[in-house]
Amino acid sequence: MDESKELERRLSDMLTEGDMEASGDAEERERQLIPPKYEVRIQTERDPIVEETLKFRTMARELDNRYDRYLDRTAHKKAETDDPS
Numbered sequence: 001m002d003e004s005k006e007l008e009r010r011l012s013d014m015l016t017e018g019d020m021e022a023s024g025d026a027e028e029r030e031r032q033l034i035p036p037k038y039e040v041r042i043q044t045e046r047d048p049i050v051e052e053t054l055k056f057r058t059m060a061r062e063l064d065n066r067y068d069r070y071l072d073r074t075a076h077k078k079a080e081t082d083d084p085s
Helices: 003-016 026-033 048-059 068-082
Strands: none
Touching: 048 068
16 A cells, blocks of 8 residues: 555544543533534625725736736626615
8 A cells, every 4th residue: 555545544544533532521512513503794895805905006016917807896896886776
């Protein structure tokens, strides 16, 4: 067997076999294994990527205009949300 495959197998065995560390009582461990019901998302008024890109562009010139399409898309979305008609 290849050495890297043997190492991978041993690592897999170590991760899947044996007892888990005791981290308190069983109820606490069970609670940690249950995924949360809700996910918190915050909608911001300004895009931090756009803000940072514009700030960097005041200090230096970008060689490949990598963020131009992104800035155009965000400006288009902002125009759509600002226009109530």
